[in-house]
């Protein structure tokens with residue numbers, strides 16, 4: 001049976017480190033604060049918000065909620081972002097996306113001060129990920145994949161990683177971050193031909209497509225490490241990943257490993273968000 005790469009040990013380690021760093025910041029008179037911008041009340045956003053607030057409280061990070069009605073409009077959103085940028089007491093900002101129809105998401109992402117862009121939504125952050133230079137923060141989920149590999153002591157250098165999905169939130173940034181760590185990276189998408197054979201050839205697989213249980217044993221081979229980033233609802237309303245876990249588990253073998261959904265990468269993402277807020281506070285001159 002493959003090793004199950006649970007998020008908990010990684011979350012615990014990040015918490016331990018975070019507590020020390022927050023204590024050091026407080027000694028300097030700095031109270032790290034995360035702003036959360038939420039438009040409307042989508043259940044997914046509310047659920048992530050609750051987790052983020054709980055995680056922040058456990059670390060002594062303050063949270064400021066900027067909650068807008070769904071029909072608040074672009075001007076109200078830009079005003080909120082302007083307030084966040086101007087407030088020296090706010091170090092990082094999480095803005096739930098996608099924004100509701102009618103909002104200019106790109107303008108909102110670009111308006112956020114790159115120093116406070118702790119979820120890597122602006123061009124400056126992506127430039128950092130793509131060039132390997134600069135100070136921006138990587139998108140948290142992409143960074144969580146690397147935390148997972150590093151936390152479990154899984155070597156990246158020289159390995160062939162197949163990333164399935166090419167979004168700017170996960171697929172592309174995680175591919176670039178793995179390349180930066182000297183992996184050989186193949187990025188797949190909806191037009192990739194012979195996907196099962198391509199995925200089978202990998203040492204490490206990152207699944208980030210949002211297709212519930214779509215990847216079964218025909219995609220995997222013994223000894224592979226599978227990071228399942230997908231968070232999907234199956235037809236029974238249960239949370240599941242992109243991998244068909246039971247089917248995949250059967251082929252990966254004792255040398256293989258797989259992240260579960262839930263209790264895999266999802267929770268690590270929130271911990272990475274907190275890590276970025278702490279780093280943003282450490283960098284600030286206030």
Ligand code: NDP
Nearest residue numbers: 141165166167170189190208209210229230231265266269
């Ligand atoms: P997007 O919808 O933006 O991107 C999906 C990607 O999957 C696209 O690149 C698409 O290809 C590719 N894809 C779709 N169908 C196929 C297919 N049949 N074969 C191969 N590739 C395919 O999704 P996101 O990147 O935003 O999210 C992906 C998943 O990650 C979702 O389940 C989401 O819920 C989850 N997620 C998890 C987070 C976490 O913290 N763990 C955080 C954020 C998201 P193409 O470009 O050709 O259309």
